[in-house]
Amino acid sequence: MLFIKNDQELVPRVLLDEYDTAKLVRIADLSLEELREKPINLEFEFNRKLQLFLSGRNLLLEEVPFSIEEIHEHVRHGYVAYRQGIVSEGGGYCCRRCGNRDLQLFYSFACARCKQSCVYCRQCIMMGRVTQCTPLLEWTGPKPDFHFEDALVWSGTLSPSQAEASEKIKEAVRERKDLLVWAVCGAGKTEMLFEGIEEALRLGLRTAVATPRTDVVLELTPRFRNVFPEVSISSLYGGSEDRHRFAPLVITTTHQLLRFKNAFDVMIIDEVDAFPYAADEMLQQAAEAARTENSALVFLTATPKEAWQRECFSGKRNCVILPARFHRHPLPIPKFVWCGNWRKEIEKGRIPVPVLKWFRERLEIGKQALVFFPNIELMEMALPLFRQFDERIEAVHSEDPLRKEKVQAMRDRVVPILLTTTILERGVTFPNIDVAVVGAEDDTFTESALVQIAGRVGRNPKYPDGDITFFHHGQTRAMVRARNQLLRMNRDARAKGLVDG
Ligand SMILES: [Zn+2]
Ligand SMILES: [Zn+2]
Numbered sequence: 475m476l477f478i479k480n481d482q483e484l485v486p487r488v489l490l491d492e493y494d495t496a497k498l499v500r501i502a503d504l505s506l507e508e509l510r511e512k513p514i515n516l517e518f519e520f521n522r523k524l525q526l527f528l529s530g531r532n533l534l535l536e537e538v539p540f541s542i543e544e545i546h547e548h549v550r551h552g553y554v555a556y557r558q559g560i561v562s563e564g565g566g567y568c569c570r571r572c573g574n575r576d577l578q579l580f581y582s583f584a585c586a587r588c589k590q591s592c593v594y595c596r597q598c599i600m601m602g603r604v605t606q607c608t609p610l611l612e613w614t615g616p617k618p619d620f621h622f623e624d625a626l627v628w629s630g631t632l633s634p635s636q637a638e639a640s641e642k643i644k645e646a647v648r649e650r651k652d653l654l655v656w657a658v659c660g661a662g663k664t665e666m667l668f669e670g671i672e673e674a675l676r677l678g679l680r681t682a683v684a685t686p687r688t689d690v691v692l693e694l695t696p697r698f699r700n701v702f703p704e705v706s707i708s709s710l711y712g713g714s715e716d717r718h719r720f721a722p723l724v725i726t727t728t729h730q731l732l733r734f735k736n737a738f739d740v741m742i743i744d745e746v747d748a749f750p751y752a753a754d755e756m757l758q759q760a761a762e763a764a765r766t767e768n769s770a771l772v773f774l775t776a777t778p779k780e781a782w783q784r785e786c787f788s789g790k791r792n793c794v795i796l797p798a799r800f801h802r803h804p805l806p807i808p809k810f811v812w813c814g815n816w817r818k819e820i821e822k823g824r825i826p827v828p829v830l831k832w833f834r835e836r837l838e839i840g841k842q843a844l845v846f847f848p849n850i851e852l853m854e855m856a857l858p859l860f861r862q863f864d865e866r867i868e869a870v871h872s873e874d875p876l877r878k879e880k881v882q883a884m885r886d887r888v889v890p891i892l893l894t895t896t897i898l899e900r901g902v903t904f905p906n907i908d909v910a911v912v913g914a915e916d917d918t919f920t921e922s923a924l925v926q927i928a929g930r931v932g933r934n935p936k937y938p939d940g941d942i943t944f945f946h947h948g949q950t951r952a953m954v955r956a957r958n959q960l961l962r963m964n965r966d967a968r969a970k971g972l973v974d975g
Contacts, residue, residue: 530737659929
């Protein structure tokens with residue numbers, strides 16, 4: 475969109491029938507002074523629908539289903555501002571939607587709209603192109619207010635450690651603090667968010683629960699809708715339909731946070747260590763930009779990175795540790811079994827003997843198991859070797875089109891043993907399984923991956939135990955750290971009386 479710069483005012487070209495082409499400008503070429511928002515005119519009757527739609531967002535014109543006439547009226551009265559999408563900065567550029575500053579991620583093209591060479595951001599292009607002639611729209615009027623007294627309708631009870639975490643989360647919400655919740659796999663982290671969110675809704679604080687994975691958004695949404703029946707909750711992921719409404723509580727992928735700005739007074743990020751969030755600076759910046767200045771930030775994880783672990787132990791980071799599972803049984807501890815050069819064996823068409831023995835024992839007694847491999851190629855080489863013993867054995871990986879069906883077949887106990895890559899390290903739970911990692915020394919298996927894999931076992935209160943074996947050709951620091959982490963959690967849990975037996 476282009477503007478006409480008149481003496482007093484900036485007007486979108488499309489609103490004028492006649493104009494002086496010498497006065498045509500792109501938003502990127504205006505000064506901040508020229509773009510400064512107008513003072514709010516309290517007499518102006520703003521459109522509440524536009525307020526609900528745009529508040530806390532950072533959107534392209536084509537993403538806003540209101541006419542440019544109406545939007546511009548709101549700009550004139552100080553309720554909406556045009557912001558630059560791409561700004562020049564110290565010889566380079568910055569994308570104001572995704573925070574990108576990497577020169578290699580900016581391209582320029584001969585733009586049909588502004589009729590000149592126009593720079594755009596490639597990093598966030600999947601959400602529509604932001605160029606030098608693209609304004610981003612921001613709501614600058616009053617925020618929509620809401621207030622829910624006792625929004626939570628839930629009759630469950632929290633375990634003592636969940637209750638402790640829940641208190642800390644409420645405190646972080648009230649005092650707008652940062653908090654790390656380090657909870658073992660199976661601690662029951664969703665429930666301990668309930669009271670903190672209730673508190674936020676009572677205080678009129680807009681809240682986001684963000685997670686790197688769409689699966690988790692889909693799983694959490696109905697649970698939150700159930701316990702907060704009166705609250706409008708939107709559920710955001712690529713292709714979801716809730717995009718266009720205001721909600722005091724938003725369950726979202728970390729990607730969708732790119733569409734928000736200055737929106738959330740409480741930001742809860744689940745699985746903060748998971749792909750792609752942990753490795754993607756853009757998503758981290760998006761989460762930062764989506765928070766309001768004075769906001770609470772709660773991170774949830776079962777496997778914080780090493781630096782954070784240290785900060786927790788030294789007291790530098792406000793944190794609460796939940797060392798025990800909800801069902802009060804200790805965490806199963808992995809065994810290390812040396813299996814020689816497993817890679818070579820598999821390439822030669824043989825299953826390493828210790829792995830074979832483990833596998834046949836499970837097949838004989840009919841105990842289901844997951845067997846993790848470091849990569850797809852080796853797993854596919856191994857599959858026919860395992861299938862010689864039972865044709866129902868399957869293998870699954872991230873690009874597998876039948877992924878869902880195979881996981882379901884495992885749930886239905888049609889598949890006795892499922893070979894997998896790290897794709898199943900999180901999220902999926904089967905009630906009664908054993909787990910093996912073949913090649914646990916491989917770089918793919920970081921400390922946190924191994925803790926997550928071990929966390930698949932013994933989740934169900936009926937089957938709180940299970941075998942975890944790391945087959946390796948040389949122990950790694952990651953393996954040892956993973957085992958020590960689990961041992962320490964069990965020790966802490968025992969000392970606090972959080973496990974039985
Ligand atoms: Zn961008
Ligand atoms: Zn352009």
